[in-house]
Amino acid sequence: MVNYNGEYKLTSSENFDEYMKTVGVGMITRKAANAATPVVTVTTDGSHWKLKQVTSFKTHEQEFDIGVEQEISTADGRKVKSVVTKEGDVLTSDPSVVTKEGDVLTETQVGDGKTSTLVRKFTDSAMEMTVSCGDVVCKRVYTRQ
Numbered sequence: 001m002v003n004y005n006g007e008y009k010l011t012s013s014e015n016f017d018e019y020m021k022t023v024g025v026g027m028i029t030r031k032a033a034n035a036a037t038p039v040v041t042v043t044t045d046g047s048h049w050k051l052k053q054v055t056s057f058k059t060h061e062q063e064f065d066i067g068v069e070q071e072i073s074t075a076d077g078r079k080v081k082s083v084v085t086k087e088g089d090v091l092t093s094d095p096s097v098v099t100k101e102g103d104v105l106t107e108t109q110v111g112d113g114k115t116s117t118l119v120r121k122f123t124d125s126a127m128e129m130t131v132s133c134g135d136v137v138c139k140r141v142y143t144r145q
C-alpha cells in the first residue's frame with residue numbers, strides 16, 4: 001500500500017477548461033484555474049482524509065471520512081453533495097483469487113443537476129486524477145514532491 005501522506009504538485013493537465021465549462025465554472029475563475037499550478041497536501045490515517053490545495057489565487061481544503069456523504073463547497077464555490085469511497089479487495093470469478101485494487105479514491109459530487117466523478121489514484125510517485133462529468137473527461141497528474 002502506498003503512503004498517501006505528502007505534497008503533490010500539478011505537472012500535467014488535459015481538458016480542464018472543458019470540464020470546468022461543463023460544471024458551470026465562470027470565465028474569470030476558469031482563467032485563474034487554468035493558469036495555476038496547485039500544490040495538494042494529503043494528510044490521512046487511512047479513513048479520515050484532508051486535502052489542502054494551494055494556488056496563487058486561493059487555498060481550498062476538503063476533509064472527509066470514507067463513505068460519509070457531506071455537503072461541501074468546491075474550490076470555485078459550487079455547493080455539492082460529496083461522498084468518497086476507496087477501492088479495496090476485488091473478488092474475481094475464481095473465489096480463491098482476490099486482486100488488490102487499492103490506492104484509489106473515487107469521489108462523487110452531485111449538485112445543480114450534474115454528477116461529477118473525481119478519481120484519485122495514488123502511486124509511489126504521483127496522484128493521478130481523472131475528473132469527469134457526462135462524456136467530458138479531464139486528466140490531471142500531481143507529482144509527489
Ligand code: DKA
Binds near residue numbers: 033075076129140
Ligand atoms: C483538481 O483538484 C481539479 C478538481 C476539479 C476542480 C473544479 C474546478 C475548480 C476551479 C477553481 O485539480
